[in-house]
Amino acid sequence: xxxxxxxxxxxxxxxxxxxxxxxxxxxxxxxxxxxxxxxxxxxxxxxxxxxxxxxxxxxxxxxxxxxxxxxxxxxxxxxxxxxxxxxxxxxxxxxxxxxxxxxxxxxxxxxxxxxxxxxxxxxxxxxxxxxxxxxxxxxxxxxxxxxxxxxxxxxxxxxxxxxxxxxxxxxxxxxxxxxxxxxxxxxxxxxxxxxxxxxxxxxxxxxxxxxxxxxxxxxxxxxxxxxxxxxxxxxxxxxxxxxxxxxxxxxxxxxxxxxxxxxxxxxxxxxxxxxxxxx
Amino acid sequence: xxxxxxxxxxxxxxxxxxxxxxxxxxxxxxxxxxxxxxxxxxxxxxxxxxxxxxxxxxxxxxxxxxxxxxxxxxxxxxxxxxxxxxxxxxxxxxxxxxxxxxxxxxxxxxxxxxxxxxxxxxxxxxxxxxxxxxxxxxxxxxxxxxxxxxxxxxxxxxxxxxxxxxxxxxxxxxxxxxxxxxxxxxxxxxxxxxxxxxxxxxxxxxxxxxxxxxxxxxxxxxxxxxxxxxxxxxxxxxxxxxxxxxxxxxxxxxxxxxxxxxxxxxxxxxxxxxxxxxxxxxxxxxxxxxxxxxxxxxxxxxxxxxxxxxxxxxxxxxxxxxxxxxxxxxxxxxxxxxxxxxxxxxxxxxxxxxxxxxxxxxxxxxxxxxxxxxxxxxxxxxxxxxxxxxxxxxxxxxxxxxxxxxxxxxxxxxxxxxxxxxxxxxxxxxxxxxxxxxxxxxxxxxxxxxxxxxxxxxxxxxxxxxxxxxxxxx
Numbered sequence: 136x137x138x139x140x141x142x143x144x145x146x147x148x149x150x151x152x153x154x155x156x157x158x159x160x161x162x163x164x165x166x167x168x169x170x171x172x173x174x175x176x177x178x179x180x181x182x183x184x185x186x187x188x189x190x191x192x193x194x195x196x197x198x199x200x201x202x203x204x205x206x207x208x209x210x211x212x213x214x215x216x217x218x219x220x221x222x223x224x225x226x227x228x229x230x231x232x233x234x235x236x237x238x239x240x241x242x243x244x245x246x247x248x249x250x251x252x253x254x255x256x257x258x259x260x261x262x263x264x265x266x267x268x269x270x271x272x273x274x275x276x277x278x279x280x281x282x283x284x285x286x287x288x289x290x291x292x293x294x295x296x297x298x299x300x301x302x303x304x305x306x307x308x309x310x311x312x313x314x315x316x317x318x319x320x321x322x323x324x325x326x327x328x329x330x331x332x333x334x335x336x337x338x339x340x341x342x343x344x345x346x347x348x349x350x351x352x353x354x355x356x357x358x359x360x361x362x363x364x365x366x367x368x369x370x371x372x373x374x375x376x377x378x379x380x381x382x383x384x385x386x387x388x389x390x391x392x393x394x395x396x397x398x399x400x401x402x403x404x405x406x407x408x409x410x411x412x413x414x
Numbered sequence: 415x416x417x418x419x420x421x422x423x424x425x426x427x428x429x430x431x432x433x434x435x436x437x438x439x440x441x442x443x444x445x446x447x448x449x450x451x452x453x454x455x456x457x458x459x460x461x462x463x464x465x466x467x468x469x470x471x472x473x474x475x476x477x478x479x480x481x482x483x484x485x486x487x488x489x490x491x492x493x494x495x496x497x498x499x500x501x502x503x504x505x506x507x508x509x510x511x512x513x514x515x516x517x518x519x520x521x522x523x524x525x526x527x528x529x530x531x532x533x534x535x536x537x538x539x540x541x542x543x544x545x546x547x548x549x550x551x552x553x554x555x556x557x558x559x560x561x562x563x564x565x566x567x568x569x570x571x572x573x574x575x576x577x578x579x580x581x582x583x584x585x586x587x588x589x590x591x592x593x594x595x596x597x598x599x600x601x602x603x604x605x606x607x608x609x610x611x612x613x614x615x616x617x618x619x620x621x622x623x624x625x626x627x628x629x630x631x632x633x634x635x636x637x638x639x640x641x642x643x644x645x646x647x648x649x650x651x652x653x654x655x656x657x658x659x660x661x662x663x664x665x666x667x668x669x670x671x672x673x674x675x676x677x678x679x680x681x682x683x684x685x686x687x688x689x690x691x692x693x694x695x696x697x698x699x700x701x702x703x704x705x706x707x708x709x710x711x712x713x714x715x716x717x718x719x720x721x722x723x724x725x726x727x728x729x730x731x732x733x734x735x736x737x738x739x740x741x742x743x744x745x746x747x748x749x750x751x752x753x754x755x756x757x758x759x760x761x762x763x764x765x766x767x768x769x770x771x772x773x774x775x776x777x778x779x780x781x782x783x784x785x786x787x788x789x790x791x792x793x794x795x796x797x798x799x800x801x802x803x804x805x806x807x808x809x810x811x812x813x814x815x816x817x818x819x820x821x822x823x824x825x826x827x828x829x830x831x832x833x834x835x836x837x838x839x840x841x842x843x844x845x846x847x848x849x850x851x852x853x854x855x856x857x858x859x860x861x862x863x864x865x866x867x868x869x870x871x872x873x874x875x876x877x878x879x880x881x882x883x884x885x886x887x888x
């Protein structure tokens with residue numbers, strides 16, 4: 136079989152995503168599953184499902200790049216690249232004009248800037264704290280005994296300007312309980328949670344030149360967060376067709392580019408360093 | 415192949431279960447070829463031969479401190495790391511530096527076990543983790559010095575001398591031990607956050623030093639021999655000058671010496687300041703580094719990036735960080751921290767004036783514009799590609815990312831800058847996985863800068879749009 140599939144695997148802290156593209160950079164298939172306890176196993180399963188959906192076998196893999204928190208656990212990967220570069224690459228493929236990318240994942244929030252040529256110009260990651268990440272929302276949802284989807288649905292019906300007084304997951308949890316006791320509408324409290332994340336992003340976003348895109352699992356499932364981001368940034372936020380898969384898509388594109396520029400795909404010189412060619 | 419463990423004169427403490435787990439499963443380390451075993455083909459670190467002498471020197475130093483504390487004819491003084499130790503040495507005190515113990519507690523990943531003892535005694539958990547760990551270890555009656563050198567712990571002091579030229583925390587830290595041991599706590603409180611250092615500033619601090627000498631003389635019935643102080647200051651200055659020259663060798667490409675080496679090899683310029691042993695050690699180390707430069711031996715083989723480290727080391731995670739930088743072939747060629755003991759040379763004359771001047775000229779005692787100018791000069795001199803600021807959560811005095819400096823450097827100098835959150839000693843403030851990803855992404859950023867501007871990619875008409883997405887749920 137011709138090795139004609141380029142694979143990107145994003146072994147994220149919450150979910151593992153896999154994207155398969157062909158030599159023309161067409162997206163053939165994608166898959167997502169919980170990362171669970173074993174990033175390596177989740178990656179293998181996501182890869183198997185994505186290949187199956189694409190009607191391919193592992194023999195078809197020309198090159199594979201892994202990214203995400205568990206990137207070094209992905210046995211199938213030829214190399215690994217950080218989420219910063221992969222999300223930038225994925226978002227740029229969807230929106231070549233994009234200059235700022237906000238990636239809100241389970242554990243990290245990142246803001247990434249590209250220069251006019253589409254190269255990684257700068258980025259920020261959140262500090263060691265769950266504030267402003269998917270974990271923040273999951274934790275509050277758990278406390279309230281509702282799903283994330285329900286919080287999103289409620290928030291989208293809010294018309295109030297409710298803002299939380301804390302970024303901290305623990306303190307916000309307490310504040311939510313206080314607001315419920317005070318009789319505040321649930322939809323307004325829910326929207327306040329998304330504004331809390333958006334405010335954290337605002338702090339990280341030193342420059343707001345050019346179009347802004349949002350990626351990651353949280354924006355994929357919570358349109359209220361996109362609304363909160365647009366409110367605070369006072370600009371339209373582009374949402375790609377597969378926001379949660381942007382990192383895996385970027386990784387697949389990097390796999391394709393690395394493979395096409397290499398003389399011998401899937402062969403590396405001993406001790407070769409991490410390489411992240413974008414072009 | 416087992417990678418040769420290099421470096422620290424003392425155990426850096428703790429195994430690295432994450433690393434072992436990778437190796438057992440046969441997973442590749444970052445950047446390695448799939449076909450390779452984990453260590454095959456990796457460049458290996460070239461050992462610094464002088465470290466063997468360093469190890470001996472430190473053993474001799476700690477055993478002597480212990481002996482001094484047990485000898486009724488000798489006296490022990492504790493001093494802050496950039497405090498007036500030359501006066502103490504010249505007056506015959508065996509001199510200990512509690513900050514060294516704080517760092518050691520961090521390196522051994524013991525701080526988080528002892529800090530709660532200090533917190534329960536009323537010290538804020540967000541105050542200096544060196545202080546809290548050291549106080550906590552004393553309250554718990556434990557010390558890593560027991561395992562390393564077979565001694566009970568830091569020597570019991572007869573006197574504690576601080577200078578607030580670095581921070582006010584040292585005063586409170588020493589006060590705890592002054593109360594605990596019932597011994598005098600004396601201090602020098604220089605003017606802080608200076609721009610230009612004036613003659614008036616120097617004269618004031620010189621006066622503080624004279625007052626300190628009088629207090630020590632009166633309490634212990636001693637008399638400072640000014641000739642002896644001159645000799646001590648000359649030795650201190652000589653060791654400092656040699657240390658500076660060692661640091662300067664890292665201007666070479668590849669840099670023969672990195673920050674990770676520096677934080678180990680700077681021990682004598684702190685602990686043995688004013689002694690011939692420190693001078694002899696840095697002569698040895700400098701000769702080795704100069705030979706490395708001549709032979710083109712780098713601390714990081716195949717050096718790709720040259721990084722500046724601003725702020726304190728993250729002592730509990732120094733091994734993981736140094737290995738990550740090594741793996742990324744990023745050499746940390748210069749740092750504020752290692753330069754903290756590179757004083758201006760003593761050219762004879764009044765030793766107290768030299769002590770006064772050097773104690774307030776140090777980086778940590780300067781205002782923001784002076785610090786920024788100092789850093790920019792180092793960035794240019796060492797040809798750095800990027801700067802990493804360590805925001806140490808419990809050390810505001812040694813964290814310079816808090817008043818906009820990283821943003822100014824990015825905007826005005828076009829320098830890539832990364833700020834990482836962590837701490838000098840309390841590992842609870844540090845996320846290893848998050849920080850290593852951050853460092854890796856920073857090197858990817860530097861790599862793209864080195865690759866130069868590229869034409870914008872044309873829009874891919876076949877990019878995954880909502881219309882052509884297939885194959886699974888979003």
